[in-house]
Amino acid sequence: xxxxxxxxxxxxxxxxxxxxxxxxxxxxxxxxxxxxxxxxxxxxxxxxxxxxxxxxxxxxxxxx
Amino acid sequence: xxxxxxxxxxxxxxxxxxxxxxxxxxxxxxxxxxxxxxxxxxxxxxxxxxxxxxxxxxxxxxxxxxxxxxxxxxxxxxxxxxxxxxxxxxxxxxxxxxxxxxxxxxxxxxxxxxxxxxxxxxxxxxxxxxxxxxxxxxxxxxxxxxxxxxxxxxxxxxxxxxxxxxxxxxxxxxxxxxxxxxxxxxxxxxxxxxxxxxxxxxxxxxxxxxxxxxxxxxxxxxxxxxxxxxxxxxxxxxxxxxxxxxxxxxxxxxxxxxxxxxxxxxxxxxxxxxxxxxxxxxxxxxxxxxxxxxx
Numbered sequence: 001x002x003x004x005x006x007x008x009x010x011x012x013x014x015x016x017x018x019x020x021x022x023x024x025x026x027x028x029x030x031x032x033x034x035x036x037x038x039x040x041x042x043x044x045x046x047x048x049x050x051x052x053x054x055x056x057x058x059x060x061x062x063x064x
Numbered sequence: 065x066x067x068x069x070x071x072x073x074x075x076x077x078x079x080x081x082x083x084x085x086x087x088x089x090x091x092x093x094x095x096x097x098x099x100x101x102x103x104x105x106x107x108x109x110x111x112x113x114x115x116x117x118x119x120x121x122x123x124x125x126x127x128x129x130x131x132x133x134x135x136x137x138x139x140x141x142x143x144x145x146x147x148x149x150x151x152x153x154x155x156x157x158x159x160x161x162x163x164x165x166x167x168x169x170x171x172x173x174x175x176x177x178x179x180x181x182x183x184x185x186x187x188x189x190x191x192x193x194x195x196x197x198x199x200x201x202x203x204x205x206x207x208x209x210x211x212x213x214x215x216x217x218x219x220x221x222x223x224x225x226x227x228x229x230x231x232x233x234x235x236x237x238x239x240x241x242x243x244x245x246x247x248x249x250x251x252x253x254x255x256x257x258x259x260x261x262x263x264x265x266x267x268x269x270x271x272x273x274x275x276x277x278x279x280x281x282x283x284x285x286x287x288x289x290x291x292x293x294x295x296x297x298x299x300x301x302x303x304x305x306x307x308x309x310x311x312x313x314x315x316x317x318x319x320x321x322x323x324x325x326x327x328x329x330x331x332x333x334x335x336x337x338x339x340x341x342x343x344x345x346x347x348x349x350x351x352x353x354x355x356x357x358x359x
Contacts, residue, residue: 032300
Protein backbone atom coordinates (compact mmCIF):
# COMPACT_ATOMS: atom_id res chain seq x y z
CA UNK A 1 0.00 0.00 0.00
CA UNK A 2 1.23 3.51 -0.88
CA UNK A 3 0.77 6.04 1.92
CA UNK A 4 1.56 9.75 2.06
CA UNK A 5 1.75 11.31 5.53
CA UNK A 6 1.31 15.06 5.13
CA UNK A 7 2.59 16.19 8.51
CA UNK A 8 6.01 14.60 7.97
CA UNK A 9 5.90 15.09 4.18
CA UNK A 10 6.72 11.40 4.07
CA UNK A 11 5.90 8.62 1.54
CA UNK A 12 5.67 5.03 2.82
CA UNK A 13 4.99 1.76 1.03
CA UNK A 14 4.26 -1.54 2.82
CA UNK A 15 1.85 -4.48 2.72
CA UNK A 16 -1.32 -3.75 4.66
CA UNK A 17 -4.84 -5.12 4.97
CA UNK A 18 -7.25 -3.90 7.66
CA UNK A 19 -9.33 -0.88 8.66
CA UNK A 20 -8.28 2.78 8.61
CA UNK A 21 -8.16 2.69 12.41
CA UNK A 22 -5.83 -0.34 12.26
CA UNK A 23 -3.58 1.57 9.85
CA UNK A 24 -3.51 4.64 12.12
CA UNK A 25 -2.71 2.42 15.13
CA UNK A 26 0.13 0.79 13.14
CA UNK A 27 1.53 4.23 12.31
CA UNK A 28 0.94 5.47 15.88
CA UNK A 29 -1.27 8.35 14.68
CA UNK A 30 -4.30 9.63 16.67
CA UNK A 31 -7.48 9.59 14.58
CA UNK A 32 -8.49 13.01 15.97
CA UNK A 33 -5.42 14.64 14.41
CA UNK A 34 -5.88 13.46 10.82
CA UNK A 35 -8.24 12.99 7.89
CA UNK A 36 -7.70 9.92 5.74
CA UNK A 37 -8.24 10.16 2.00
CA UNK A 38 -8.48 7.01 -0.17
CA UNK A 39 -8.13 7.42 -3.91
CA UNK A 40 -9.19 11.09 -3.56
CA UNK A 41 -12.19 10.57 -1.22
CA UNK A 42 -12.38 11.27 2.54
CA UNK A 43 -13.12 8.04 4.44
CA UNK A 44 -14.07 7.09 8.00
CA UNK A 45 -11.97 5.06 10.45
CA UNK A 46 -14.04 1.87 10.03
CA UNK A 47 -13.42 1.61 6.28
CA UNK A 48 -11.55 -1.53 5.19
CA UNK A 49 -8.42 -1.01 3.10
CA UNK A 50 -6.70 -3.27 0.61
CA UNK A 51 -3.12 -3.34 -0.57
CA UNK A 52 -3.86 -1.56 -3.87
CA UNK A 53 -5.32 1.54 -2.19
CA UNK A 54 -3.47 4.84 -2.33
CA UNK A 55 -3.84 6.61 0.98
CA UNK A 56 -3.18 10.20 2.03
CA UNK A 57 -3.13 11.04 5.73
CA UNK A 58 -3.84 14.78 6.06
CA UNK A 59 -2.92 16.69 9.19
CA UNK A 60 -5.82 18.41 10.93
CA UNK A 61 -3.56 20.74 12.89
CA UNK A 62 -2.71 23.99 11.18
CA UNK A 63 -2.09 27.60 12.07
CA UNK A 64 -0.70 28.53 15.47
CA UNK B 65 -20.43 3.30 7.69
CA UNK B 66 -23.65 4.87 6.38
CA UNK B 67 -24.75 8.46 6.94
CA UNK B 68 -27.19 8.87 9.87
CA UNK B 69 -29.56 10.79 7.60
CA UNK B 70 -29.45 8.91 4.29
CA UNK B 71 -28.15 5.81 2.54
CA UNK B 72 -24.91 7.45 1.34
CA UNK B 73 -21.49 6.59 2.69
CA UNK B 74 -20.35 8.68 5.67
CA UNK B 75 -17.19 10.76 5.32
CA UNK B 76 -16.89 11.69 8.99
CA UNK B 77 -17.52 9.74 12.19
CA UNK B 78 -18.49 12.52 14.60
CA UNK B 79 -21.31 13.12 13.68
CA UNK B 80 -21.75 10.21 11.23
CA UNK B 81 -22.68 12.05 8.04
CA UNK B 82 -22.19 11.98 4.27
CA UNK B 83 -20.69 14.93 2.46
CA UNK B 84 -24.02 16.63 1.69
CA UNK B 85 -25.46 16.26 5.21
CA UNK B 86 -22.15 17.25 6.78
CA UNK B 87 -22.21 20.58 4.91
CA UNK B 88 -25.78 21.14 6.13
CA UNK B 89 -24.69 20.27 9.68
CA UNK B 90 -21.83 22.80 9.62
CA UNK B 91 -24.01 25.61 8.25
CA UNK B 92 -26.68 24.90 10.86
CA UNK B 93 -24.16 24.68 13.72
CA UNK B 94 -22.66 28.06 12.83
CA UNK B 95 -26.05 29.74 12.30
CA UNK B 96 -27.27 28.33 15.64
CA UNK B 97 -24.17 29.74 17.38
CA UNK B 98 -24.72 33.17 15.79
CA UNK B 99 -28.39 33.15 16.86
CA UNK B 100 -27.96 31.64 20.33
CA UNK B 101 -25.26 34.10 21.37
CA UNK B 102 -26.62 37.03 19.36
CA UNK B 103 -23.27 37.51 17.60
CA UNK B 104 -24.51 39.61 14.68
CA UNK B 105 -27.29 40.06 12.12
CA UNK B 106 -27.49 40.35 8.34
CA UNK B 107 -27.15 44.14 8.74
CA UNK B 108 -23.94 43.99 10.83
CA UNK B 109 -20.71 45.24 9.26
CA UNK B 110 -18.46 42.23 9.77
CA UNK B 111 -14.69 42.19 9.45
CA UNK B 112 -13.18 38.69 9.35
CA UNK B 113 -9.64 38.37 10.72
CA UNK B 114 -8.12 36.20 8.01
CA UNK B 115 -4.84 34.34 8.08
CA UNK B 116 -5.24 32.38 4.85
CA UNK B 117 -5.49 29.14 6.83
CA UNK B 118 -8.42 26.74 6.63
CA UNK B 119 -10.28 28.13 9.66
CA UNK B 120 -10.60 31.74 8.53
CA UNK B 121 -11.26 30.84 4.87
CA UNK B 122 -13.91 28.30 5.91
CA UNK B 123 -15.44 30.97 8.17
CA UNK B 124 -15.77 33.41 5.26
CA UNK B 125 -17.20 30.68 3.01
CA UNK B 126 -19.78 29.70 5.67
CA UNK B 127 -20.79 33.30 6.44
CA UNK B 128 -21.26 34.09 2.73
CA UNK B 129 -23.41 30.96 2.29
CA UNK B 130 -25.50 31.99 5.31
CA UNK B 131 -26.12 35.39 3.68
CA UNK B 132 -23.83 37.64 5.75
CA UNK B 133 -21.72 40.43 4.24
CA UNK B 134 -18.06 40.29 5.19
CA UNK B 135 -14.72 41.90 4.46
CA UNK B 136 -11.28 40.59 5.37
CA UNK B 137 -8.38 41.94 7.41
CA UNK B 138 -5.05 40.14 7.07
CA UNK B 139 -2.14 40.62 9.47
CA UNK B 140 1.13 39.42 7.95
CA UNK B 141 3.42 38.43 10.82
CA UNK B 142 6.37 37.76 8.53
CA UNK B 143 7.00 34.03 8.98
CA UNK B 144 9.04 32.60 6.12
CA UNK B 145 8.04 29.29 4.46
CA UNK B 146 4.63 29.60 6.10
CA UNK B 147 2.83 32.88 5.72
CA UNK B 148 3.69 33.62 2.09
CA UNK B 149 1.92 30.42 0.95
CA UNK B 150 -1.29 31.07 2.85
CA UNK B 151 -1.14 34.74 1.80
CA UNK B 152 -1.20 33.69 -1.86
CA UNK B 153 -4.16 31.32 -1.28
CA UNK B 154 -5.96 34.05 0.65
CA UNK B 155 -5.62 36.66 -2.10
CA UNK B 156 -6.93 34.21 -4.69
CA UNK B 157 -9.84 33.22 -2.44
CA UNK B 158 -10.84 36.83 -1.76
CA UNK B 159 -10.58 37.78 -5.45
CA UNK B 160 -12.71 34.78 -6.45
CA UNK B 161 -15.40 35.78 -3.95
CA UNK B 162 -15.12 39.51 -4.83
CA UNK B 163 -14.43 40.46 -1.22
CA UNK B 164 -12.42 43.42 0.04
CA UNK B 165 -9.16 42.43 1.73
CA UNK B 166 -7.21 44.89 3.86
CA UNK B 167 -3.65 44.05 4.80
CA UNK B 168 -1.30 45.16 7.54
CA UNK B 169 1.87 43.65 8.98
CA UNK B 170 4.30 43.48 11.89
CA UNK B 171 6.79 45.07 9.48
CA UNK B 172 4.48 48.12 9.17
CA UNK B 173 4.02 48.37 12.94
CA UNK B 174 7.49 47.72 14.37
CA UNK B 175 9.69 47.73 11.28
CA UNK B 176 10.54 44.01 11.56
CA UNK B 177 9.06 40.62 10.71
CA UNK B 178 8.34 38.03 13.42
CA UNK B 179 11.29 35.99 12.08
CA UNK B 180 13.63 38.95 12.62
CA UNK B 181 12.22 39.55 16.10
CA UNK B 182 12.69 35.87 17.01
CA UNK B 183 16.28 35.90 15.75
CA UNK B 184 17.14 38.09 18.76
CA UNK B 185 16.24 35.08 20.98
CA UNK B 186 14.82 37.54 23.55
CA UNK B 187 11.11 36.93 23.02
CA UNK B 188 8.51 34.19 23.06
CA UNK B 189 6.94 33.95 19.59
CA UNK B 190 3.31 33.38 20.65
CA UNK B 191 3.48 36.23 23.16
CA UNK B 192 4.86 38.76 20.61
CA UNK B 193 2.48 37.53 17.93
CA UNK B 194 -0.58 37.68 20.21
CA UNK B 195 0.16 41.22 21.42
CA UNK B 196 0.92 42.70 17.99
CA UNK B 197 -1.90 40.85 16.18
CA UNK B 198 -4.53 41.96 18.73
CA UNK B 199 -3.27 45.55 18.48
CA UNK B 200 -3.36 45.63 14.67
CA UNK B 201 -6.72 43.88 14.41
CA UNK B 202 -8.27 46.41 16.77
CA UNK B 203 -6.58 49.40 15.13
CA UNK B 204 -7.73 48.50 11.61
CA UNK B 205 -11.23 47.23 12.42
CA UNK B 206 -12.68 50.41 13.92
CA UNK B 207 -15.08 51.06 11.04
CA UNK B 208 -16.72 47.64 11.56
CA UNK B 209 -19.36 46.56 14.08
CA UNK B 210 -17.63 43.25 14.89
CA UNK B 211 -14.46 41.40 14.09
CA UNK B 212 -15.05 37.69 13.50
CA UNK B 213 -12.22 35.23 14.09
CA UNK B 214 -11.82 31.60 13.02
CA UNK B 215 -11.33 30.26 16.55
CA UNK B 216 -12.69 26.72 16.63
CA UNK B 217 -13.74 24.21 19.29
CA UNK B 218 -10.16 22.95 19.72
CA UNK B 219 -8.85 26.51 20.26
CA UNK B 220 -11.53 27.27 22.84
CA UNK B 221 -11.12 24.02 24.81
CA UNK B 222 -7.34 24.59 24.85
CA UNK B 223 -7.80 28.17 26.07
CA UNK B 224 -10.07 27.07 28.94
CA UNK B 225 -7.46 24.53 30.06
CA UNK B 226 -4.52 26.94 29.64
CA UNK B 227 -6.21 29.57 31.80
CA UNK B 228 -7.17 26.99 34.42
CA UNK B 229 -3.70 25.46 34.50
CA UNK B 230 -2.01 28.86 34.77
CA UNK B 231 -4.46 30.31 37.24
CA UNK B 232 -5.38 33.09 34.78
CA UNK B 233 -8.82 33.69 36.22
CA UNK B 234 -8.97 37.25 34.81
CA UNK B 235 -8.30 36.03 31.28
CA UNK B 236 -10.76 33.14 31.61
CA UNK B 237 -13.71 35.47 31.50
CA UNK B 238 -12.64 36.86 28.14
CA UNK B 239 -13.31 33.50 26.50
CA UNK B 240 -16.51 32.30 24.92
CA UNK B 241 -18.30 33.33 21.74
CA UNK B 242 -18.00 37.12 22.05
CA UNK B 243 -16.08 39.82 23.88
CA UNK B 244 -17.83 42.46 25.90
CA UNK B 245 -18.73 45.52 23.81
CA UNK B 246 -16.68 48.62 24.68
CA UNK B 247 -16.22 51.99 23.02
CA UNK B 248 -12.48 51.43 22.63
CA UNK B 249 -12.32 47.92 21.19
CA UNK B 250 -14.20 46.42 18.26
CA UNK B 251 -16.27 43.54 19.60
CA UNK B 252 -14.75 40.14 18.77
CA UNK B 253 -17.02 37.23 17.85
CA UNK B 254 -16.24 33.55 17.27
CA UNK B 255 -18.93 31.86 15.15
CA UNK B 256 -16.93 28.58 14.83
CA UNK B 257 -16.51 27.67 18.49
CA UNK B 258 -18.77 24.62 18.21
CA UNK B 259 -16.98 23.29 15.12
CA UNK B 260 -13.89 21.14 15.70
CA UNK B 261 -10.64 21.54 13.82
CA UNK B 262 -11.15 18.13 12.19
CA UNK B 263 -14.64 19.14 11.03
CA UNK B 264 -13.26 22.41 9.62
CA UNK B 265 -10.59 20.62 7.60
CA UNK B 266 -13.26 18.22 6.29
CA UNK B 267 -15.45 21.20 5.32
CA UNK B 268 -12.51 23.00 3.63
CA UNK B 269 -11.70 19.91 1.55
CA UNK B 270 -15.32 19.32 0.52
CA UNK B 271 -15.65 22.98 -0.48
CA UNK B 272 -12.30 22.82 -2.34
CA UNK B 273 -10.92 25.69 -0.29
CA UNK B 274 -7.27 25.73 -1.18
CA UNK B 275 -4.87 26.48 1.61
CA UNK B 276 -1.52 25.14 2.75
CA UNK B 277 -2.89 23.45 5.93
CA UNK B 278 0.53 24.07 7.47
CA UNK B 279 1.26 24.40 11.16
CA UNK B 280 2.94 27.63 12.29
CA UNK B 281 6.65 26.78 12.77
CA UNK B 282 6.66 28.60 16.12
CA UNK B 283 3.56 26.81 17.47
CA UNK B 284 5.26 23.55 18.36
CA UNK B 285 7.17 25.10 21.26
CA UNK B 286 4.06 26.54 22.93
CA UNK B 287 2.18 25.36 25.98
CA UNK B 288 -0.94 25.45 23.81
CA UNK B 289 0.60 22.83 21.49
CA UNK B 290 1.30 20.61 24.49
CA UNK B 291 -2.31 20.86 25.69
CA UNK B 292 -3.56 20.40 22.13
CA UNK B 293 -1.76 17.04 21.94
CA UNK B 294 -3.15 15.97 25.33
CA UNK B 295 -6.67 16.96 24.31
CA UNK B 296 -6.41 15.14 20.98
CA UNK B 297 -5.30 11.99 22.77
CA UNK B 298 -8.26 12.27 25.13
CA UNK B 299 -10.72 13.07 22.33
CA UNK B 300 -9.57 10.01 20.36
CA UNK B 301 -10.40 7.82 23.38
CA UNK B 302 -13.44 9.77 24.59
CA UNK B 303 -15.22 11.65 21.78
CA UNK B 304 -16.85 14.97 22.79
CA UNK B 305 -14.24 15.76 25.46
CA UNK B 306 -13.51 19.13 23.82
CA UNK B 307 -17.20 19.96 23.47
CA UNK B 308 -17.80 19.07 27.12
CA UNK B 309 -14.95 21.35 28.26
CA UNK B 310 -16.39 24.26 26.28
CA UNK B 311 -19.95 23.62 27.49
CA UNK B 312 -18.75 23.39 31.11
CA UNK B 313 -16.94 26.72 30.72
CA UNK B 314 -20.00 28.41 29.21
CA UNK B 315 -22.20 27.09 32.02
CA UNK B 316 -19.74 28.31 34.64
CA UNK B 317 -19.48 31.71 32.97
CA UNK B 318 -23.25 32.04 32.78
CA UNK B 319 -24.14 30.79 36.23
CA UNK B 320 -21.30 31.36 38.63
CA UNK B 321 -18.30 33.35 37.56
CA UNK B 322 -19.65 36.35 35.68
CA UNK B 323 -20.96 38.25 38.70
CA UNK B 324 -17.55 38.36 40.41
CA UNK B 325 -15.51 39.66 37.50
CA UNK B 326 -14.26 43.23 37.64
CA UNK B 327 -13.11 44.67 34.33
CA UNK B 328 -9.99 46.82 34.47
CA UNK B 329 -10.64 50.43 33.52
CA UNK B 330 -9.16 51.53 30.23
CA UNK B 331 -7.24 54.71 29.50
CA UNK B 332 -5.50 56.07 26.39
CA UNK B 333 -1.93 55.04 25.52
CA UNK B 334 0.27 58.14 25.70
CA UNK B 335 2.34 56.93 22.72
CA UNK B 336 -0.16 55.72 20.11
CA UNK B 337 -3.52 56.96 21.43
CA UNK B 338 -5.12 53.51 21.38
CA UNK B 339 -7.02 52.09 24.36
CA UNK B 340 -4.77 50.67 27.07
CA UNK B 341 -4.91 49.26 30.58
CA UNK B 342 -1.81 51.28 31.49
CA UNK B 343 -0.27 54.64 30.50
CA UNK B 344 1.63 52.99 27.66
CA UNK B 345 -0.02 50.03 25.91
CA UNK B 346 1.58 46.58 25.67
CA UNK B 347 2.16 46.89 21.93
CA UNK B 348 4.03 50.19 22.28
CA UNK B 349 6.19 48.79 25.10
CA UNK B 350 6.99 45.74 23.00
CA UNK B 351 7.68 47.90 19.94
CA UNK B 352 10.20 49.95 21.92
CA UNK B 353 11.94 46.79 23.16
CA UNK B 354 12.14 45.38 19.63
CA UNK B 355 13.44 48.62 18.14
CA UNK B 356 16.07 48.97 20.88
CA UNK B 357 17.31 45.43 20.23
CA UNK B 358 17.28 45.56 16.45
CA UNK B 359 18.67 49.03 15.72
